[in-house]
Amino acid sequence: MYSKNKASTAKDKPVYVTKINKELCKRCGICVQFCPQGVFIRDEEGYPVVKEQEKCTGCLSCFYYCPDFAVEVKKHDEGKNKKDDGREK
Ligand code: SF4
Ligand code: SF4
Numbered sequence: 412m413y414s415k416n417k418a419s420t421a422k423d424k425p426v427y428v429t430k431i432n433k434e435l436c437k438r439c440g441i442c443v444q445f446c447p448q449g450v451f452i453r454d455e456e457g458y459p460v461v462k463e464q465e466k467c468t469g470c471l472s473c474f475y476y477c478p479d480f481a482v483e484v485k486k487h488d489e490g491k492n493k494k495d496d497g498r499e500k
Pocket of ligand 1: 427429445446447448449450451466467468469470471472473474484
């Protein structure tokens, strides 16, 4: 059976989608520590897991601090990486 969680309702849809590429991740935990919103938890193997996506503000701390380019943050509706929005100017 399907179960709805908060992130799946239209009203609470996250603006950003955060993804971890486990093939690149070395489990350093930096993204978990630097996320100001507590979006991540770590699984039993030490990999970051997106636990509370709806809290993500798109600050990109996880994206910039990850030493292995294993984090991707996209706008939910546009499918576009926020890095392309000109934040680095
Ligand atoms: S973009 Fe910011 S708020 Fe979102 S998961 Fe990364 S560090 Fe956390
Ligand atoms: S900062 Fe990058 S390498 Fe380190 S745990 Fe997070 S995703 Fe993995």
